[in-house]
Amino acid sequence: MTNSTKIYGWGRYPQQDAYLHAPTSCASLELTAKQQNSVLARGMGRSYGDSANALNVLQTTYINHFIEFDKVTGKLIAEAGITLREILEVIVPSGWFLPVTPGTSYVTLGGAIASDVHGKNHHSAGTFGQHVESLSMLLGTGEVVTASPQHHTDLFHATCGGMGLTGIIMHATIQLLPIRSSLISQKTIKADCIEAACEAFESNSDATYSVAWIDCLSKGKSLGRSVIMLGEHAEQGGLNIDIRQKVSVPFSTPSALLNSSTMKAFNTAYWYKAKHSVSQTVSLIPYFYPLDAVGEWNKLYGKKGFVQFHCVVPKLDGVASMRKLLTEISNSGEGSFLAVLKQFGIANENLLSFPTEGYTLALDFKASETAIKTVKKLEAMVVEMGGRLYLTKDAVMQENTFKVTYPNWEKFEAIREQYGAIGKFSSTQSKRLGLA
Amino acid sequence: MKRILIIGSTSAIAEHCARIWAARGDALHLVARNEQHVQVIASDLNVRGASEVTTYCIDLNDTDRHEELLNVADASLKGIDIVLIAHGTLSNQKSCELSVDETLQEIQTNALSTISLLTLIANRFEAKKSGTICVISSVAGDRGRSSNYVYGSAKAMVTTFTSGLRQRLHKSNVSVVTVKPGFVDTPMTTEFKKGVLWAKPTTVAALIVKAIDKNKDEVYIPRFWQLILLIIKVIPSQIFKVLKL
Numbered sequence: 001m002t003n004s005t006k007i008y009g010w011g012r013y014p015q016q017d018a019y020l021h022a023p024t025s026c027a028s029l030e031l032t033a034k035q036q037n038s039v040l041a042r043g044m045g046r047s048y049g050d051s052a053n054a055l056n057v058l059q060t061t062y063i064n065h066f067i068e069f070d071k072v073t074g075k076l077i078a079e080a081g082i083t084l085r086e087i088l089e090v091i092v093p094s095g096w097f098l099p100v101t102p103g104t105s106y107v108t109l110g111g112a113i114a115s116d117v118h119g120k121n122h123h124s125a126g127t128f129g130q131h132v133e134s135l136s137m138l139l140g141t142g143e144v145v146t147a148s149p150q151h152h153t154d155l156f157h158a159t160c161g162g163m164g165l166t167g168i169i170m171h172a173t174i175q176l177l178p179i180r181s182s183l184i185s186q187k188t189i190k191a192d193c194i195e196a197a198c199e200a201f202e203s204n205s206d207a208t209y210s211v212a213w214i215d216c217l218s219k220g221k222s223l224g225r226s227v228i229m230l231g232e233h234a235e236q237g238g239l240n241i242d243i244r245q246k247v248s249v250p251f252s253t254p255s256a257l258l259n260s261s262t263m264k265a266f267n268t269a270y271w272y273k274a275k276h277s278v279s280q281t282v283s284l285i286p287y288f289y290p291l292d293a294v295g296e297w298n299k300l301y302g303k304k305g306f307v308q309f310h311c312v313v314p315k316l317d318g319v320a321s322m323r324k325l326l327t328e329i330s331n332s333g334e335g336s337f338l339a340v341l342k343q344f345g346i347a348n349e350n351l352l353s354f355p356t357e358g359y360t361l362a363l364d365f366k367a368s369e370t371a372i373k374t375v376k377k378l379e380a381m382v383v384e385m386g387g388r389l390y391l392t393k394d395a396v397m398q399e400n401t402f403k404v405t406y407p408n409w410e411k412f413e414a415i416r417e418q419y420g421a422i423g424k425f426s427s428t429q430s431k432r433l434g435l436a
Numbered sequence: 437m438k439r440i441l442i443i444g445s446t447s448a449i450a451e452h453c454a455r456i457w458a459a460r461g462d463a464l465h466l467v468a469r470n471e472q473h474v475q476v477i478a479s480d481l482n483v484r485g486a487s488e489v490t491t492y493c494i495d496l497n498d499t500d501r502h503e504e505l506l507n508v509a510d511a512s513l514k515g516i517d518i519v520l521i522a523h524g525t526l527s528n529q530k531s532c533e534l535s536v537d538e539t540l541q542e543i544q545t546n547a548l549s550t551i552s553l554l555t556l557i558a559n560r561f562e563a564k565k566s567g568t569i570c571v572i573s574s575v576a577g578d579r580g581r582s583s584n585y586v587y588g589s590a591k592a593m594v595t596t597f598t599s600g601l602r603q604r605l606h607k608s609n610v611s612v613v614t615v616k617p618g619f620v621d622t623p624m625t626t627e628f629k630k631g632v633l634w635a636k637p638t639t640v641a642a643l644i645v646k647a648i649d650k651n652k653d654e655v656y657i658p659r660f661w662q663l664i665l666l667i668i669k670v671i672p673s674q675i676f677k678v679l680k681l
Contacts, residue, residue, distance in 0.1 A: 003627045022626040024446075025473050062448070062623050065476050066483035079476075089459070090484060 007057060010298050011048040012305030013367040013395060016428060022059045026079070026170050029063060033168060034142055040427045041168045043081060043108030047115060048308045049395025050428040051163050058168065060110055066090065067171060074176035075133070080110025080169040085243060085292075092241040092284065096176040097233070099131035103340075105243075105289050110169040115392040116161030116353040119288070120209035120231065123345035127355060129160030130348055131175050138168040140424030158415040161353035163391055165412075165430055166421050183237035184209070184287040187230045190276040194224025194326055198319045198359060201228065201343035208232050211342050215267040216326060216335035216363050217260070224326045226341055227274040234281060243285060248295030252303045258366055260333045291338075301366050306336070307395050309375050310362040312344055313387035318359045321385040325361060325378060332374045339363035351408040351415075354390040362393065372396055391429065399434040409435070437487055438462045439513035443496065443505075443553060444523025446473045448622035449572060452641030453520060458486035465509045465516075466491045468523075488513075496523050497544055499552040506556055518648060519557055521550055521571045526624045527587040539586050546590035551597055558601055561610040569605075570613040570648050571598050575656065577616070578665045581681045595654075602653060611651040615644050618661040 008015040021036070023029040033039055040054035043061060060081035067077040071094045078087065084098060085105035091097065102117040116129040125131075134148035135156065147156040159166045189204070191197035197212055204210055209231035218225050291297055298305070313321040322341075329335045340362045347356040365371035379389060379401055388405035389397050403409055413436060416422050422436045440457055442450050445466035454464055458481040466481075468474040471493045478489045490512040494501055510516055527542040550571065561567035576584055577591030595614055602612035619625070619634045635658055643657045656662040671679070 003629065005629070020626050022623045024448075024623045025476060027472060059626070065480035067476075067479055069483045 007042075007045065007053055008305070009048050009050060009052055009395070010046045011307055011364075011367070011395060012298055012301070012303075013307055014050055014053070014428075015305075016050070016053050016055075018053065018055055018057045020057050020059055022062055024062045026063060029058065029060070029168065029170065030138055030142070030144070032058060033138055038424060038426050039168075040425060041080070041110060041114075041164045043111035044083060044106050046104060046107045046111065047392040049393060050432070051115075051391055051394065051430075052111075053428040054426060060108060060168075063170070064108070069094075071096075074178060075173060076176055077171060077173045078109055079171045080108060080113075082109050083107065084109065084112060088285075089241060089243055091176055092179075092182050093239050095179055095239055097179045097284070098128075099175065099177040100125050100128040101288055102128075103289065104292055105285075106292060109172055109174075110164075113160055113169055113172060114162060114164045116348075116350050117392070118344070118355050120211040120342070122355055123205060123210070123343055124208060126345065126348055127161070127350070127353055129350050129353065132160060133173040133175055135159060135172050136170045137166075138170055140167060140420035140422070143420075144170070154415050155419055157350045158352075158412050161350040162412070163352065163427065163430065165425050165427070165435065166416055166419060167425065179233050179239070181234040181237040182239050182241060182284045183234035183281050184231045184284055185234050185279065186282050186287060187279045188274055188276065189228040189230065190271075190274055191226045191228060192222055194226070194322050195319055197224060197226035197228060197341060198322065198343070200226075201359075204228070204230055205343070211340060213270065214326075214339045214341040214361070214363075215271055216329045216339040217264050217267050217333065218271075219327075219330045223330060224322065224341075225271060227271065231287060237281065240283075241285065242283070249297055249299040252299045252301075258301060258336070263336055301336075301364070304367040306364045306366050307371060307375055308362060308364050308393040309378055310360070310390040310393040311378070311382045311387050312354065312356055312360040312390075313358050313382060313385045314356065315343075315358040317385070321387070322359050322361065324385075325381060328378060328381065329363070329374075332370075334365050334371050334374055336364040336366065351412045352391065352406055354388065354392070356388070358387065362390075394429065397433065399432065402433040438517045439465075439515055440518045440520065441465045441467070441506075441509045441513065441516050443467045443519065443521045446470060446477060447522045447524070448624075448637040449617065449620060449640050449644065450520060450522035451477055452637045453522075453644055454481055454486075455484055456641060456645045458482075458484040458489075461485055461487050463488040463513055464490075465512045467494060467496075467505060467509070469493065469495050496549045496553075499549060502552050502556055505553075506560065510560075516560075516567065518568045518570065520644075520648075521553055521569070523549070524572070527584065527590075529582075529584050529586055532586040542586050543590050543593075546587060547593040550594050554597060554601060558605060558610070562605055562608045565609050568611040568613060568648055568651065569598075569601075570615065570644065572644070573598070573614050573616050575616045575618050575661050575665055579668050579676075583681065599654070613647050613652055614654045615647055615657055616655065616661065616665075617657045618664070 004017040007018045021032045036056045039056045042052040042057045063079045063081040065079045074096045101119045112128045116127045118127045207230040212226040212228040214226040344355045446468045524546045532539040573595045574591040576588035577595045598614045647655045
């Protein structure tokens, strides 16, 4: 392997040179991993910052085969490099759906587990890892083991949400969710400030899916105005899936196109376009993956890319915390056109899993020195509030923030030590955060 | 439901064609060298919806076994509608230049083994007066270049052979589809720097399946390669020989 390639996450910031290895089978993956001193498995490269960046990268996307799918029980076994999109294509027509899905289907199964991703049903279904029955893993020792809630329990809980730092997931068994229809009954609620939005989440906690688009640029009385979208799986309407991608952003747009005026205009238009308390039926794909319809939308932020700030703050004083964060964000005037607010349910046992009970906020900032300053300021506020940042979105978090807000990190390191992961699996992010 | 024989089925392009056919519910017979690898692909295609998947392992340079390969395929599929020939190696031009054996081996793998298969399949399809034969050639076969002329000349032979075969079999209602992909982003080319000319195997596979569906003759994949090759072919040798391509 002689040539290095520029790699980067979905935010296109930061970028680095890496040696890419692309094994086509589990056998060649084992061999390639053995030959390298330190490696990191990388799937679709959809984590935003540098958590899938490393000097030696094992690209898993060719290891993307289904192994078994039981249409009666909804148990699915597949290799880690398969994308959720490919899984949907096969399972939806048979009346099954992913028990938890992130906002894009262009992630791999292994990546979804390593990030312990969450979706619009976190308050009721928890994270993706909570629906994983077992994992087949390649350890740093070269050994292949099965980790599950019953076997190698410690390894299992370190791996779900473990950012690929405990070993390489080769295949996984997951339990799917039965559905009767591929349609979603959606209800929209408009909340004219952050307090009203949090109240709406609270009073609709029995909804299966809930998420809000939040206007991060509005100030004063309408600070944090939101459009909350509730969803339920419909009972009728057939089991169809249309996953064709419609349009694509062909190249990085001049980044000046996304400035505070255009973003403000977009947010205002979005707010006035939404209708309060309207119910409608929508297809599963546009409901869960609205942005997947625009290929490579990350290029909209221009060549320098963007950073995402994705935090959770505890439920206690959660509304007040959100108000403080939103005030800071709207004063900076830099928040982007796409911000998301959601209420999380209780945390799980996975050591580095992000969600904890409270409110979560995610928004993009076009990469610039001032934006990174703003993000760092917000980071300090979140630490103060007892919240934390999502490793999968992070590109700039400080070591100290990580160690304070993820208090299980020492336990995580002990398990990595025990299973031979230290020195063998690392990322640019893990080094920045002070993991061995 | 179509009955499809895929030769070289562990290649990224062939595998993605197979996935499209599996989703349509076709019956597939996979031929490959690596037993373990082809079994993984077979299970995958079953889940993706193939009505039946069978496998056969062979080193395709063992041309003595080609007749047996076709007999087994014919029996497994109960008749063959489509054959996709996709096996091959990406030759290392530099080491070929230093070794007669390696050069001849590359010609054997990328041209002669295909010619052997085509000869046998052509006679079978001609006799039953139906069928589609699709062969993956390459834009590299259109004009020899210093960077890969061993591989290119093998593909040139395949292109020329299939051109003649197409004429011969036309009156027997048999289609011969020659596809010429350009740069494809496969595991074989991970090390290469990728530019705008590179296509994903999923894109290439979709275009190949479409070419087969439409009984095309010779297609460049993606289409823009036709224009590029048109230009490359008209450059006079006097100029061409000093170019770095």
